[in-house]
Every structure is written in structure tokens, then in C-alpha cells.
Amino acid sequence: MDSENIKSTAHAMADAARAAVLPFFRADGLTADNKAGQGFDPVTEGDRAAERAMRSVLAERRPQDAILGEEFGHTEGSSGLTWVLDPIDGTRAFLSGAPTWGVLIAASNEDGPVFGLIDQPYIGERFEGGLGEARMQGPQGARALRVLGDRPIADSILFTTFPEVGSLEEGAGFRAVSDQVRLTRYGMDCYAYALLAAGQIDLVIEAGLNAYDIQAPIAVIEAAGGIVTDWRGEPAHRGGRVVAAAGQAQHAAALEVLSKVT
């Protein structure tokens, strides 16, 4: 596999997405369409601009690869490699001006992601993992990514995005884990996965994810020594219910509870 080309293409895509999306962040009069028809599922011009920018890079550099993007769907390819893209993971954070959204880029085959990148354009932080890499670059320079490793569940820090997590049953499962940890925090979207890969937190538990929400985080976290599965311990790259852990101990303790959720 052409690893160096995949990695440099991913960085070129992230650079292009940064330039495309930043003019929309905290812009006056940013409007949100309602994609879901009910509730609040904003899709901004920023989302679309960022995905367009990433697709342009791929069209020029790797036209043989397939693409699965949140905004513009599936594009066929012939190489066996699919780029799985979420131009703004955390659109609600984006619309609120919070710097905890990210651009997610994964290069995947049918078994899941082989390389992933989580980019936070406003802070200027980039986390990458796979194909021999596990590192971040940010305002304080570059450093290696390495998860915390095993810690007792009672000492653990748990993150999720929404306190309700998912369905009533899923929410109850989440809270049963939350009751065992030292600290639970909310509202970080993909940034929580980056913090786990960076050795800052122990667990991220979410439900109702799409493939493009989780493939980049899987690659980054696994490269940093962490574990990402669904709530039964099976592969999570198709989305759904996800638990990411900094060690076997935290993962086993969370699955003990979550695997019983119907």
C-alpha cells in the first residue's frame, strides 16, 4: 500500500478543509438548515465547503479511491480504499462557537480504517494515527500520542457528547458506567476521542454514530494503544454504539455494563 501518499493526501485534505471552513466559524449571520426535518440537525455552508475542498484534493491526487462523505454521500472507486469524511463533526459545537468540533478523515478498507486524522482548525491541532504514525501537532508543538493504559474504573474520566446519550436504554447503560467513574464530562464531540488518544481521559461512550463519525477516531486511538469497539466488544467502524478505552481494564469494566443494554 502507498502509505506515504495516503498520509500526505490526508494532510493536504485537512489543510484544504481548514482553509474552507474557518471563514464560517464564528461568522456573523451563520444560518443552519434543518436536515432532519424535525429537531435540530444543522448543516452549515461550512460543512459543505469543507467536504468539497477535501473531495477536490482527492480528485486531483487519488481519483481511483472511493469516498464516503457526510454531506455528499458515496462516490465509487476502483482501488479498494475508501476515504470516510466528516467535514464538521460536532456541528452544534461549531454553531455555538465552541472549539471542540473537528474535521474527520479516514482512509479505510473493508476491515475498517488504516489511517485516520482528527483536525481542529481553529486551535490548529491535528491528531493522526495509523500507517506507522501516532502523533499530534498543536499550539505547543508536536508530541507522540499514547493512551493512559489500564486504570481502575473508579479512577477513570469518562466523556460523551449529550447527557441523554441515545435511547432511554442506552442512556441508562451510560449512567450505570458513569456512576462508577471518578469524573464524567459532556459536550466534546470528536475532540473527546483525540483527548483519549493523547492520554488525557479513559473512556468515551456514545450511541447512534455513523461510520464517518468514528472511523478516523478508531485509527487514531488504536495507533495510540487504545481500544475501540461497539458495546458488545465487536468492531465499531460501521458506527452505532461505541466505547473507546485507554486500557483493557476500563474497556472490560464498561462492557460489563454496556453489553447488557438491549
Place this chain on the structure above:
Amino acid sequence: MDSENIKSTAHAMADAARAAVLPFFRADGLTADNKAGQGFDPVTEGDRAAERAMRSVLAERRPQDAILGEEFGHTEGSSGLTWVLDPIDGTRAFLSGAPTWGVLIAASNEDGPVFGLIDQPYIGERFEGGLGEARMQGPQGARALRVLGDRPIADSILFTTFPEVGSLEEGAGFRAVSDQVRLTRYGMDCYAYALLAAGQIDLVIEAGLNAYDIQAPIAVIEAAGGIVTDWRGEPAHRGGRVVAAAGQAQHAAALEVLSKVT
């Protein structure tokens, strides 16, 4: 009042706090003492280093002023001005590696803050308000701070730090407001007040605050045209239950509910 000296001193303090605290952020092996004796109330070396650095600046530049700091308590002064300092607001965010904590600096008289500054050292963002200023500086440069202004409560974005908010009664009051808004987000600590001043969100509702948690946000938000009171519409600079609003409409709608909380 020596406005220019107060403002330049506040910036010098924020610069000193940044330099003192950043080596501790995301450092390996950061430990948290337990200040509360129960629960989880971490005080890190970073907190103490940042407050010490700010007190050193004051000792040199304005020894006649009083100081009220979270970590080292009250220091008498003779000028009538008190510096109200929270070296790390959002210690839990800090310990989790999330960039949503901040250094809070307020210059206050007995009626409340006359100038305030919210600094996020990792991102390199600084929000200031009072004594003729209402502006922010960050990765994308400088811009004026201006709140959103009046919006219907149904269109509003509401932030708080912890989903439980405070006591059971306080939590119920919060949720009664949350049920009326478009979007509720959690986990931002003082960063939520900065977002409100920057015209990104409509409401921040919290309970159980200390004076040093809220005096800097009050100065920044009021300078940007917003409103900060307690849950009965009275001054909030002594802490307790706080509601910050981007306009009279959102403030009135929130107080309608919150003023009934016993």
C-alpha cells in the same frame, strides 16, 4: 481611576499566568489534590503556579490593591480596588486536557467588577471587557465583542457546565429553561461566558458559583452589551446562582422560570 494602568496590569498578569500554567497542561503525571475532602475538587500545581505568578505582577506594579484569589485567599489593600482571581476556572476540564478552562482576572470595587479578562492560554485566546474595552484576541486575530441581542427563547442556545447544575431544585429550574430553548450544551466552564460575549450563544445558567468564578465574566459580558444577574435579577458579583443573557428577551424568559426556584 488609572484605567490604562489597570488594563495593562491585567494583561501582564494574564501573560504571567499563561507562562506559569501551560507547562502543567497535558503534562504527564499531573496529580490532583482533593481540596473538598469528599467528591472530586482537584487543585493542581498549575492553579497555584498561575495565582502566584499573578500575585507577583501585582506586588510589583500595584501593591496598594487588595487581592481575592481562589488558591491563596484574601490580601488586604488600601486603594479600594480588589483583584479577583481564579487561576484555573474549570480545573476538571484542565485535568481532562480539554481547552475550555480559563484564567479569570477581574478588577473590582465594592459595586462589582470594573474590568475583566478571560484568558485561554492553550488556544491563545483572550477576552476583555470594561474601562472602554470589549474585544477578543485569538488565533484568527482581534475582533470586537458584541452579544447577539434579543432573540426568542425558542431560538436560543443555552450553556451550563454540569447537567445537574446544582441542587435538585436548581437542576429542575435549569431544565425548565432548557426545555424551551433550541439547543443546550454542557461542559464549557468560563468559556461559555466568553462565547456569550462573542455573540455565539444566548444564555449561560449556573449555580453554586464563587465571586472569583463570575466577576471577570460579568465585566466582559456587560461590556459586550449583555446582562448578568442572579436568578432573581439582582447583582451576581458575589456568586451563587447566575444567569447571563445576550439580550433582555432571553434574560426575561429565563428569570420567569428561575425566579421561582426556592
